[in-house]
Amino acid sequence: MPTPAEVQRAVLDIMASQRRDAWKSPELKQAVMAKLGMSGDQEKDVRRAFAALEEQHYLAGEGNGSARQWKLLANGPAAAVRPSIDLSLALLKLRQLARHHLPNSVIGDLEGYFEGAARVLRANPIDSRSESALAWMGKTARLDAGYPLIPPTVDEQIFETIWAALYLDQTLFVRYQVAAREITQPKEYEVLPYAIVEKGSFWYLVVKHRRSSGKQGSPWLMRLDRMLAVENRGFVLKREPGFNLQAFIKEEKALEWFASTPEPLVLRVRERGSVPSQFRSVRLSDDQCITEEEGGFVLTATVAPSIALNNLLLERSPFVEVIAPASVRREIGRLLREAASLYADDGCNDGDGVDHTAAQPSSLGSAA
Structure with a gap:
């Protein structure tokens, strides 16, 4: 015999995985009893589960008797967040692939949904759709071309400060180590972030800073791993209209490593x-x-x-x-x-016994 908690969980699982505006009470009751293998004399246990979930603000009921309908509340307690199986898969894949591509404030708001998605997929291990969704998490991957270099470390606090400022168009103070070897002392900048770009092993912040004239200059790039300190200065500089990230990427030679005319x-x-x-x-x-x-x-x-x-x-x-x-x-x-x-003094020659007609290695893809 299922426990009251198991009956309540079954109600939430069914309503989340088969999303509807509302469930008729007899239909939902039948689905729960079928899922748990309950007999007809246990119908009262399902009714008690409906009442308990309504009291906990997981469900909202409307109507009386057999005409009563139940709605799953999206704003219930965190444990009540139970996306559909398809949405659960999408949410967990988003968390896996989009790290650092969403501001922390947004990721923080989604944490409840991520946890709910994990609960949904774990709750029905024998459900074929849940099983397929769980399996999918290990069926896709994203790899960079070429040798897998270990990227330079960027402090998580720097990421968090940048995301918050970029999301709200706030100004940053940045203590920055420039690349030129002859400049050994870090420089300090007050900049407004316009965009963030991930390219290969590096993260770049697209910024503008205020000229002596008071106007903002052209956008330029700062590498996050060269930032020694970052502080949010609030609403000092104002974002200027007209910036287009795709156009900037196309025109910015640094992102293509000093590209010239086609x-x-x-x-x-x-x-x-x-x-x-x-x-x-x-x-x-x-x-x-x-x-x-x-x-x-x-x-x-x-x-x-x-x-x-x-x-x-x-x-x-x-x-x-x-x-x-x-x-x-x-x-x-x-x-x-x-x-x-x-290698001129190594005394190498082509008669080293190595098969030079073997597959041609390439960062463009596998030889197969």
């Missing part, structure tokens, strides 16, 4: 063995074109030369030759000669 890039790509180049699967630009030739292909695409592009080409250098533009070809050649000079 121009045609021509690559000769060699393919060895049966493994196709990953450049056949991913595109460098929307206008990318491939011309087949023996042993591989020639790729043309309009791109903005940058450090990021150079790094990609260097990584693929055993299999990719830069044909144009000449400036990129010269730079890649120079970097490769410098790299080769570091």
Whole structure:
């Protein structure tokens, strides 16, 4: 025989997982008894559960007798928060993937829902939908391309202070260690945060600061791991209209590691063995074109030369030759000669027994 607490939990689970505006009392009673395998003479136990949940502000009843209807209250106690199974899955995946992409004030408001979502999925381990939702949590992952570098540490208190100020458009005082080696002493800034950008291993804060004229300058970037101290100064600077994050990202050369004007890039790509180049699967630009030739292909695409592009080409250098533009070809050649000079005295040769026709490693994706 189920305990009163088990009957009440079954009521909440059914109402949360099968969301309706209202449940007719006989229908809800039948669903609970079927779920718990209760006999007809235990109907009074379900009615007592309805009354107890209403008294605890989990449910609201309306009407009398068989016409009575029950509604699940969203503003009940924290333990009463029981999202549907589908919403529970979405909430828990949000918590897993969106860390630091929502302000702490919002995450704090959602904690009750996160806990409720976990309760819903744990409450029905034999329910096939709950089982599938729980399993889904371990079926998706997000990985960065390339070697998994350990990102620089950013103090959680710095994150929290930044999120609060960014969310409310408040001014920050930042004590900042600039990158230039000749500048050893930290600098101090009073800035207004406009946006936050995560790129690879780094977090960047897009800010503006007040010029001597009193006006705010152009937006610029501060790396969070270089912030030594951050304080909220309240509403000192006012956010100026017209800032567009996507436009800033597109135009800001620092985020593309000093990108220059887009121009045609021509690559000769060699393919060895049966493994196709990953450049056949991913595109460098929307206008990318491939011309087949023996042993591989020639790729043309309009791109903005940058450090990021150079790094990609260097990584693929055993299999990719830069044909144009000449400036990129010269730079890649120079970097490769410098790299080769570091190994010039090792006495290495191609007769080392290593299979050089094996799968081509790539940060673009797996070789398979």
